[in-house]
Amino acid sequence: MFKKSNESSPPAAFRMESDTPRASKGVSVLGPTLTFKGGELSSDEDLIIEGTVEGKIAHHNHHLTIGKQGKVKADVRARLITVHGSIQGDLHGDEGVHISASAQVIGNVTSPRVSLENGARFQGSISTKEAATVGTRAAPAETPPVEQILSGGLVRR
Secondary structure, three states: OOOOOOOOOOOHHHOOOOOOOOOOOOEEEEOOOOEEEEEEEOOOOEEEEOOEEEEEEEEEEEEEEEOOOOEEEEEEEEEEEEEOOEEEOOEEEEEEEEEOOOOEEEOOEEOOOEEEOOOOEEEOOEEOEOOOOOOOOOOOOEOOOEEEEOOOOEEEO
8 A cells, every 4th residue: 555665764863954855946956867077066956966977066055965876976065965876075064964775975974964874885984063153253163083884883983
């Protein structure tokens, strides 16, 4: 009667606004046959990548999703980043980064909120920091980097 979705949603504690943007008005989709090499990719709306992107992605103030078919070799900066596919490069999420069970990530993650599902393949470091309050000049408070080795479940702080 009901079909269970293959994509699990993140735990409520890590649920981010618009975890999986839908292809509708205000969302661009780079399909699986599209290849973008070199240069800087940016957009003024949420973006779903199902194709291949190499270069730099500057997606300020918007949500970037790397779909299950997406293959990215780039440093990425966005408000929210959700990874279901593969990425090689550093991820900088201004509000949060979610790495799903189907994801393969090689690179460092920096964001105030990071969620990593069991089964995800991750190689790199995770650094969380508090977002600076708007209108203040104080630097954001930094927490020590967190390294997680998924196969052994070891967490060092």
